[in-house]
Amino acid sequence: MSEGDNVGATERRPSNAAESCAVGGTVYEADFTPEIEQENLITCVAKEGKGNVPKSDNSRVAVGASPSVSSITFHDLGYEVTQRKCFRKLPNKIILDSVSGEIRTGLNAIMGPTGSGKTTLLDLLADRKDKTGRSGKVLINGQKRQANYKTMVGYVVQDDVVMGTLSVRENLEFSAALRLPGHMTRAQRKERVERVIETLGLYRCADTKERRSFEGCLGGERKRTNIGMELIIEPQVLFLDEPTTGLDAHTAVSVVSLLKSLSVNEKRVIVLSIHQPRYSIFKLFDSLTLLSQGSTVYHGPAHLALAYFDKLGLHCEEHENPADFFLDTIIHHEKQLRQSSRETAVAFTKTTVSEKEDIDKSAVCSESGEKMVRLVESYRKSEEYGELRERIDPVLQNVVEEKRKEPLGRQVARKMFTRELYATSFLWQLLIVTMRSVKNLMRSPQLSVFQVCIIGVFFFVSTNQAFGSLGAVRLFITQKALFIHENASGYYRVSAFFISKIATDLIPLRFLPNLLFTVIIYFMIGLQVKADKFFIFWLILTLVNVSAVSIAFFISAGVRNGEIANLLIILPFIFSLVSGTH
Ligand SMILES: Nc1ncnc2c1ncn2[C@@H]1O[C@H](COP(=O)(O)OP(=O)(O)OP(=O)(O)O)[C@@H](O)[C@H]1O
Numbered sequence: 278m279s280e281g282d283n284v285g286a287t288e289r290r291p292s293n294a295a296e297s298c299a300v301g302g303t304v305y306e307a308d309f310t311p312e313i314e315q316e317n318l319i320t321c322v323a324k325e326g327k328g329n330v331p332k333s334d335n336s337r338v339a340v341g342a343s344p345s346v347s348s349i350t351f352h353d354l355g356y357e358v359t360q361r362k363c364f365r366k367l368p369n370k371i372i373l374d375s376v377s378g379e380i381r382t383g384l385n386a387i388m389g390p391t392g393s394g395k396t397t398l399l400d401l402l403a404d405r406k407d408k409t410g411r412s413g414k415v416l417i418n419g420q421k422r423q424a425n426y427k428t429m430v431g432y433v434v435q436d437d438v439v440m441g442t443l444s445v446r447e448n449l450e451f452s453a454a455l456r457l458p459g460h461m462t463r464a465q466r467k468e469r470v471e472r473v474i475e476t477l478g479l480y481r482c483a484d485t486k487e488r489r490s491f492e493g494c495l496g497g498e499r500k501r502t503n504i505g506m507e508l509i510i511e512p513q514v515l516f517l518d519e520p521t522t523g524l525d526a527h528t529a530v531s532v533v534s535l536l537k538s539l540s541v542n543e544k545r546v547i548v549l550s551i552h553q554p555r556y557s558i559f560k561l562f563d564s565l566t567l568l569s570q571g572s573t574v575y576h577g578p579a580h581l582a583l584a585y586f587d588k589l590g591l592h593c594e595e596h597e598n599p600a601d602f603f604l605d606t607i608i609h610h611e612k613q614l615r616q617s618s619r620e621t622a623v624a625f626t627k628t629t630v631s632e633k634e635d636i637d638k639s640a641v642c643s644e645s646g647e648k649m650v651r652l653v654e655s656y657r658k659s660e661e662y663g664e665l666r667e668r669i670d671p672v673l674q675n676v677v678e679e680k681r682k683e684p685l686g687r688q689v690a691r692k693m694f695t696r697e698l699y700a701t702s703f704l705w706q707l708l709i710v711t712m713r714s715v716k717n718l719m720r721s722p723q724l725s726v727f728q729v730c731i732i733g734v735f736f737f738v739s740t741n742q743a744f745g746s747l748g749a750v751r752l753f754i755t756q757k758a759l760f761i762h763e764n765a766s767g768y769y770r771v772s773a774f775f776i777s778k779i780a781t782d783l784i785p786l787r788f789l790p791n792l793l794f795t796v797i798i799y800f801m802i803g804l805q806v807k808a809d810k811f812f813i814f815w816l817i818l819t820l821v822n823v824s825a826v827s828i829a830f831f832i833s834a835g836v837r838n839g840e841i842a843n844l845l846i847i848l849p850f851i852f853s854l855v856s857g858t859h
Pocket of ligand 1: 358370372389390391392393394395396397398550552
């Protein structure tokens, strides 16, 4: 079965008893059709809008329904970014280095110190990273990801990304309106929202009226709302980037317990990155991926991780939290590595060329004399890694062979006609997003009034700059006769006269008065008290002024009559005033 096959626009239908599950006291029905898994459908032609859902089996549209995902395998995933310093290209920075593994139904944790590549791995699995710099493969149920993959999986980012002025229910309704298939009725969408509120226990704050907004919710409720925004589509795979960050210990445990119950009761694949969980959270993990500087240090069942480290001679104290132990070990190891590479560099500089060849870098120990266990290398040589490769390599091999067998024309056609799917039509999206913006505007009237005032102030300030330079139009006219005489008599070059005029006009009459004007107006409006912002404001006003003065000079140089010059200068100013381009 390919990823996009059973994603389809199949009607929700009552499932059998084995597919039912209960979360938070609610009986849930699994939302997938097992028999479709058997089909070997290849194309998933993208169509937008509810009327466009194709009826033929080989072009089912996937959005909003949840295909059954039982495994995700990732093969030598890598990610690197280009670096530059003063236009000089530096070697690429490797953020993730050949990370492989398999993730199954359950709660799968990615752990590692800050900057170890947790978010990058999560993003690559969720197909959220730019194509450049990416390498390796991610397979879902042993098949390549389809174009609609991103719309089938849920991704909860680290920070709150819901509209603060809307209530929890309104936010969930927004997600339901846009992400559920267009053929679902309003009642069905409403039912889905209610079900998510019930599952996540969000009754208390669903319609927070005190502040009429999401901002009236507690930290845990906010996080659960963010999760709810994704659960609306009942995704079989849910990714979460550090879901416990910013929560107190108790709330963090309750959020992860909720995720655990979703994974157990609803058979979902849940993948989360987490920094340093307490033990009550750690023991909920089914699988664990430990990263250090973009490489795997351990990948496998969470309950076997301690035994693996034991084999390396790294023992966790009896009452120590395993999560703390792993993190401390990795950080200590990274420190040793840095020290070791410094010592190796020193050793290299002290030795002769022939001796350099004999230096085994890995044999260099840290100054303290501690024996260093190279965690990444040890893992790559381990039994655990060998067994993993034995399991996942044939999966990738199958895909490669299937691709080889597929006629080239079909491959090209699939690439050309497959594009990302949306659950709803463009017009529907426009309507829903506009309605949300209007609500947001109405609920924060102070902001709207303030915006209008600020725009008005900027308009009048720049108009003042333009019209204030009308006087410059007489600069050359009044002294034209004098200039013509002096120039004809060889007193000076035209350029010398022109530059001296400009300099004596610009500095005393433009820059300095403008600076004074900016000092008064900038702080009166109450703009940010920051030096860079202040000078940017001054620079913009000066540039507006200088542009207006340049037009005035141009007219002044070509026109003899002052009255006509005045008329001519007004025209471009009025035009820019009307079109808002000054
Ligand atoms: N586009 C990029 N350009 C340069 N460096 C990057 C880029 N993306 C990530 N990095 C760097 O790669 C490293 C890994 O980043 P990533 O966010 O995956 O780590 P993490 O383990 O999730 O960290 P944290 O726990 O702080 O969120 C970090 O040092 C980060 O600064």
